[in-house]
Amino acid sequence: MKIKKLLQKAISNPENIRFTEVICLAEAFGFKLSRVKGSHHIFIHYQIKELLNFQNVSGMAKPYQVKQLLKIVEKYNLRLGENE
Numbered sequence: 899m900k901i902k903k904l905l906q907k908a909i910s911n912p913e914n915i916r917f918t919e920v921i922c923l924a925e926a927f928g929f930k931l932s933r934v935k936g937s938h939h940i941f942i943h944y945q946i947k948e949l950l951n952f953q954n955v956s957g958m959a960k961p962y963q964v965k966q967l968l969k970i971v972e973k974y975n976l977r978l979g980e981n982e
Contacts, residue, residue, distance in 0.1 A: 901926045912964035920959040927976045
């Protein structure tokens with residue numbers, strides 16, 4: 899699925915985003931996996947102090963974590979990378 903279409907899916911229905919899809923979205927906005935501790939996948943961005951945490955629950959991302967990603971994208975006016 900293209901990143902722009904995936905972004906629209908996340909905005910319209912954050913409860914129905916797969917874990918792999920939220921990871922793709924985070925990476926498209928420049929986040930990199932920093933570490934994994936248990937079920938917590940911690941992502942960092944070189945321009946932002948805030949961390950993102952994603953958990954895989956039966957293949958799905960937690961809705962509040964998808965919303966956190968979207969809020970950070972809006973707050974810092976992040977743009978999609980070149981590989982959309």
